[in-house]
Amino acid sequence: MHDVVIVGAGPVGLFLACELGLAGCSVLVLEREPEPGSPWRADPLGLRGLFATSVEAFHRRGMLDPLLTASGVHDDPGANPDADEPSPPRGAGHFAGMVLDPAKVDVTALPFRLPSPAPEVVMTSLESVETVLSERAVKLGVEIRRGVTVSAIAQDDENVVLHTGEHEYAARWVVGCDGGRSAVRGLAGFDFVGTEPQFTGYVVLATIADPEKLKPGINLTPTGMYVQMPAEGHIGMMDFDGGAFDRSQQPTRDHLQAVLRRVSGTDVTLSDVHLASSFTDRAMQTTTYRQGRVLLAGDAAHLISPLGGQGLNTGIGDVTNLGWKLAATVHGHAPDGLLDTYTRERHPIGAWALDWTRAQSAAMRPDPHAQAIQGVIRDLLGTRDGTTYVFEKISGSSIRHDLGSEQPLVGRNAPDFRLEDGTRLGDLMQDGRGVALDFSADRRLHGSAMGWESRMRYAAGPARNDLGLGAVLVRPDGIVAWAGDRDPDREAFERAARQWFGSPEI
Structure with missing residues (x-):
């Protein structure tokens, strides 16, 4: 019997496995996919942004350098840990397709921020993150089994048993980190509530006959949004059809070309489509993150639209919060109610992330009301205070847990204090x-x-x-x-x- 079985070997599940393994817990990770590699996880399709609090989490576990190396960040990432003030970010993200100017971010106004080796933003791929975390997990004694699908869950006051058809796995605790279509969430009976989608989004890798007809970067238009990534033929699109097309059928070249022409306002031609997938801005969250001895984290607990890159970062925040609390519970020295603080602290943050993406969907709609809102937002983003406010939200710098103290630093992510001997x-x-x-x-x-x-x-x-x-x-x-x-x-x-x-x- 293991102390903890984690279902899902994505970044969230693997980070949790590392946290528990570091604390001396016996950990088994079960993953449905038989192999770790996939074009959807590698660059360019698997490209993701890790924001300040997530990058800081890698720094605090000695994994920042391996992450930067795996992500191809070989030059100075923008952080100057010896400076008197934090360095400005190289990129600042966007709100509803309206790109933030990093030069307008006042890093001195971010709450209790000190210079750190951890940059404010790291662009990486899911594959790179998973590679770093898998290697660390194995070194810590974590066992990872792939090609395993959980089909049933039974729990009592002492243990949880996972059924996978041919095998049973017993553990003291189970954590579902198995994504937006979580089997653990459904089998354990969690309530999953939220709002229906406004758009169907597409991620496409294609050969474009006339790429010059598309503008590079993020483009919010009167009919939707499209993104031309730096990698050749890598396109993202958002079509405000109420989510009608998502996964209802495989997107064809003709369909994708029609959507791209509509949202870009051009007659661009897709010569060939190599890979394509769809998604929506459906916003869902479980009412609690714990049912008995079963817990959820990441997309299994909250289904967040890719708008603004909050899903992965929120998931990493979940497991850094959960890992030490669950380990203390396993080892028997947790104070009363410690594990219950996981839901109490992280559920409001998941709810905020859902509202943050809902607000962006509402502002992007192709109608006069939304376009009027866009004008107001662009005016705000044209100011230093407005850009700093949005960046503070995106980066996680504004997060503060209510720990019952009026001291303004309590409940916040700790600054990277540096002692005079150089120790951070x-x-x-x-x-x-x-x-x-x-x-x-x-x-x-x-x-x-x-x-x-x-x-x-x-x-x-x-x-x-x-x-x-x-x-x-x-x-x-x-x-x-x-x-x-x-x-x-x-x-x-x-x-x-x-x-x-x-x-x-x-």
Whole structure:
């Protein structure tokens, strides 16, 4: 019997496997597809953007350099960790097809942001991400079995049994990371609610007879949207048909050409179509992320439109939040209710991501009302404050969990504090433990941190920029659990440590 069985070997499932393996859990990953490679996961069709909080997660586990290498990022990615202020992003994304100007992003206005080796955005492919995570998972003792389809789930108060036809797999916990059509979600009886689609989207790899008729990049038009990617023949389209075409039939060359001509307003010709797939902006979410001993993460928990690249990033946020909590529960030192905070903290973020993409769909509709809204949005994006606001939302910088504290840093993603000896917070988090940073001159928290050594790392010394704080307690997922002033309160620190890490070891 394994401690945890994860269903789904995409980026979300594999990242969770790495988190649990790092914490010493026995982990089995079951994947329906028999082989890891696919044209839909490789560049260019599998191209995705990882935003700041996701890139930071790789940095904190020592996987940033392998990620950049696998992604073909060989030059300076834009981050200058030795600067006094964070570096501006090289790209800033878009809202409803309206591209943000990275020069208008005021990185100094992003909440509690410090310079870090982690760039604000990394363009990569699903294949690259999965390769890095698979290699790390195997090194951590995770077992990955492919070509396995889950057909039934049974659970009691102690265990969960997965049936796959010929085999049964027993575990103490099961996590469904098996995508938007999750088998685990349906078999375990999760409620999945939301809104129906406004458009059918297409991803196409084709030979274009006259590509000069199409403008490069993202193009929002009066009849829809199309994207001409840098890779030759790689096209994205959005046709506001109410999602009528999605997966109802295989898109033919004639159909795809007709859609492309309609949304681009040109007579462009597709000579041949090599690969094509469709999707919609259907927005769905489970009402809870846990049913007994079965949990969900990523697209299995929330089906988010590709608009704005929130799906993958939200999924990575899910499993960095869940991994350490589930590991603590497995090992028996989790404080009461710790695992329940997973749904409480992550469900509102999934709901926000759904609304963010719904707003974009509404603004993109080919009608006079939406086009009037577009004018207002373009005016806002023409300002530094407007662009910074949207980038802050896209990057995840604005996320703050309500942890019951009025201290403004608590509940946020921790800045990459740098001690005077050069050690960074990200360096201290690579073993998966929490971190107590003590900037006070007399190492005030040293004695108070004793007893949690297996769950929390203590580091003391002046910081290059301590943001006016005397000490900070950071959870294993990088969220600030507690922050103290120049004269930190040891009793308050100990209460926070007990709240998130359980009773100290005797």
